[in-house]
Amino acid sequence: MKKILIFGANGAIGRYMVDYFYERREEYDISLVTADLESCPFIEERSEFYKVDIGKKEDFEILPKDIYAAINLATVMTARVKGDNQRPYIETNIGGTFNLLEFCKDNQVNRFVFAQTCGDIHYYDEKELYLKVGMLPVTRYGDNKALYITSMNTCVEMTKCYHAMYNMRTFIFRLPTIYLWNTVPYYENGKMSKEGYRILIDKAIKGEDIYVWGDPNRKKDMVYVKDLCQEFYKACFVDRDYGFYNIGTGVGTSLLDQIKGMVEVFGGEKKSKILFAPEQRNAPQYIMDIIEAVDQLEYQPRYLYIDMLKDMKKEMELNRFGN
Numbered sequence: 001m002k003k004i005l006i007f008g009a010n011g012a013i014g015r016y017m018v019d020y021f022y023e024r025r026e027e028y029d030i031s032l033v034t035a036d037l038e039s040c041p042f043i044e045e046r047s048e049f050y051k052v053d054i055g056k057k058e059d060f061e062i063l064p065k066d067i068y069a070a071i072n073l074a075t076v077m078t079a080r081v082k083g084d085n086q087r088p089y090i091e092t093n094i095g096g097t098f099n100l101l102e103f104c105k106d107n108q109v110n111r112f113v114f115a116q117t118c119g120d121i122h123y124y125d126e127k128e129l130y131l132k133v134g135m136l137p138v139t140r141y142g143d144n145k146a147l148y149i150t151s152m153n154t155c156v157e158m159t160k161c162y163h164a165m166y167n168m169r170t171f172i173f174r175l176p177t178i179y180l181w182n183t184v185p186y187y188e189n190g191k192m193s194k195e196g197y198r199i200l201i202d203k204a205i206k207g208e209d210i211y212v213w214g215d216p217n218r219k220k221d222m223v224y225v226k227d228l229c230q231e232f233y234k235a236c237f238v239d240r241d242y243g244f245y246n247i248g249t250g251v252g253t254s255l256l257d258q259i260k261g262m263v264e265v266f267g268g269e270k271k272s273k274i275l276f277a278p279e280q281r282n283a284p285q286y287i288m289d290i291i292e293a294v295d296q297l298e299y300q301p302r303y304l305y306i307d308m309l310k311d312m313k314k315e316m317e318l319n320r321f322g323n
Contacts, residue, residue, distance in 0.1 A: 001029050001030070001031050002028055002029060002030055002031070002068040002069070002236075003030075003031045003032075003033050003064060003066060003067050003068050004021055004030055004031070004032055004033065004067075004068060004069050004070075004071065004236060005033045005034075005035065005063070005064075005067045005069070005070040005071065005109075006018060006021070006032065006033070006034050006035070006047075006071045006073065007034075007035045007036070007052075007054055007070070007071065007072050007073060007074040007096075007100060008035075008036055008054075008072065008073030008074030008075070009034035009035060009036050009039075009043050009047065009049070009073070010034075010036040010037070010038055010039060010040055010043060011036070011073055011074075012180060012182040012321075013073055013115075013178060013180070013225055013228065014034075014036065014073045015040075015042060015043065015182075015321045016180060016225045016226065016228075016229055016321065017071065017073065017229050017232060018032060018034060018042075018043055018046050018047055019042075019046065019320070020226065020229035020230070020232075020233060021229075021233060022046040022047070024233065028236075028237055031048070032046060032047035032048065033047060033048050033050070033063070033064055033067065034047040034048070034049045034050070035049070035050045035051075035052040035054070035063065035074075036049075036051070036052070036074070037051065037052075037053060038051070039051065042320065042321065048064075050062055050063055054072075054074045054092060054096030054097075054099060054100060055091045055092050055095050055096045055099070056099075057099050057102070060099060060100075060103050063103070065107045066107075067104075067107060067109045068109070068110050068111075068236075069109065069110055069111045069112075069113065069236045070100060070103070070104050070109050070111075070112050070113065071113045071115075071232060071236075072096075072097060072100055072112070072113065072114050072115065073115055074092065074096055074100075075092065075093045075096070075097065075115070075151075075152065075155065076088040076089060076092045076093055076148075077117065077148060078144065078145045078148045086147050089147050089148050089150075089151035090151060093148075093151040093152060093154075093155055094151050094154050094155060094158075097114070097155040097158060097159070098158060100112070101158060101159065101162045101168075104162070104168060105162060105166050105168065109168070110169055111168070111169035111170065111171065111235075111236065112159065112162070112163075112168055112169070112170050112171070113170075113171045113172075113173070113232055113235050113236065114155065114156070114159050114170070114171070114172050114173070115173050115175055116152050116153075116155070116156050116172055116173060116174045116175065117148070117149060117152050117174070117175060118131060118174045118175060118176045118246070118247075118286075118288070119145055119148070119149045119152075120137035120138070120139075120149055120152065120153055120174070121135040121136075121137060121138065121174070122284075122286075123138035123140065124138070125284060125285060125286040126285075129219070129252070129285065129286065129287055130286075130287050130288075130289045131176075131246065131286050131287070131288055131289060132246075132289045133174070133244055133245065133246050133289065133292050137149075137153050139153075156172055159172060160172075163241075163242055167241075169240070169241050169242065170241075170242050170243075171235040171240075171242070171243045171244075171245070172243070172244045172245070173228075173231060173232065173235075173245050173246075173247050174244075174245070174246050174247060174288075175223075175228065175247045176221060176223055176246075176247065176248060176286065176288055177223070178223055178224075178225050178228055178247070179197065179222055179223060179224055179225065179308060179312065180224070180225035180312065180315075181312045181313075181315040181316045181321065182321055197258075197262075200258075200259060200262050201262050201266050203272055204262040204263045204265075204266040204267045204272050205266050205267070205268065206272075207267060207268060207269075207270030207271060207272055208272055209272060209273045209274075209275055210259055210262075210263070210272045210273070210274055210275070211275050211276065211277045211280070212255055212256055212259055212274060212275070212276050212277065213255075213277050213280035213281060213282070213283060214255075214277075214278060214280050214281055214282035214283060215255070215278070215282050215283075216254060216255050216256035216276065217254050217255070217256065218254065218255050218282055218283050218284075218285040219252025219253060219254050219255075219285055219287060220252060220253060220255070220258070220283065220284060220285055220286060220287075221248045221249055221250070221251065221252060221253075221286060221287045221288045222249065222253050222258065222305050222308060223247055223248050223249055223288070224303035224307075224308040224311065224312075226302070226303060226311065227247075227249065227301050227302060227303050228247050230299065230302065231245065231247060231293055231297060231299050234297040234298065234299060235297060238296070238297055240296060243292065243296055243297070244292070245290070245292050245293040245296075245297065245299075246288040246289055246290050246292070246293065247288065247290075247293075248287065248288025248289070248290045248301075249288070249290070249301040249303075249304060250287065250288065250289065250290045250291075250294075250301065251287065251301075251304060251305075252285075252286075252287040253305045255283045256274075257305070258305070259274055260274065261305055261306050261309050262309065264306075264309075265306065265309040265310055265313055266309070266313060
């Protein structure tokens with residue numbers, strides 16, 4: 001039996017990850033071990049849960065030692081931090097990742113899987129449409145996400161060190177915005193808010209007018225959480241020692257098509273009118289180059305844009321991942 005340890009299991013992505021591995025547990029004889037600051041019935045029904053603060057080394061003592069693979073989803077991102085609090089980026093992201101790497105080293109864990117942000121290469125997205133794995137990180141030091149991105153870059157470098165020094169199989173994934181249905185609080189500049197796409201979906205549900213800001217033809221890679229889970233799952237069992245991959249679909253969807261899809265899938269009898277506001281700022285534009293994941297992990301995206309929206313609506317109605 002292969003024990004898979006998922007840290008950050010009670011987060012927005014973590015619950016989907018637990019569900020994805022649980023549904024496929026028989027393929028590789030999987031037993032799920034989960035860890036987080038808090039649990040929920042959904043997780044406890046599918047795994048052996050441990051209350052652990054990843055930033056505290058002593059908390060790791062209660063975890064099973066016979067872990068096959070460890071997945072770190074417990075890092076703190078800017079969108080989950082209330083107010084101007086930079087401390088979690090150091091204590092949780094850097095300190096917590098170090099603690100988990102040490103646990104893996106001390107207990108001969110077969111492989112370590114880490115989720116990095118693509119914020120490290122967003123400098124390129126106004127210059128090149130496709131973001132590639134080999135692009136070097138560029139930090140915009142005045143940005144409110146600068147310390148967060150720096151902490152994640154540090155985690156990546158630490159992970160590479162442990163791979164080289166201790167022959168630890170290591171897989172690093174660079175994540176853009178991951179789309180999913182969840183009820184986890186979201187913060188913009190430290191204040192509670194709602195993701196832009198959720199605001200648009202709410203308008204589509206109510207049949208309210210929706211404005212397309214800026215250039216309607218700008219394209220973005222719209223990545224669904226279940227495709228992310230597919231890549232992590234494949235990394236846990238592939239016969240390789242190391243990999244650095246972009247999470248993505250390799251396909252861009254224009255802003256106009258994004259909004260049309262939301263109206264089509266989430267709209268009721270009264271359909272939203274789509275209006276244009278070219279004077280407003282442009283939406284982000286990028287497509288993730290996924291050639292390494294396709295070649296090395298045999299990854300094939302299953303959820304292109306409309307498929308993603310339909311599944312999100314199903315999850316919204318089921319509310320499986322609600323608090």
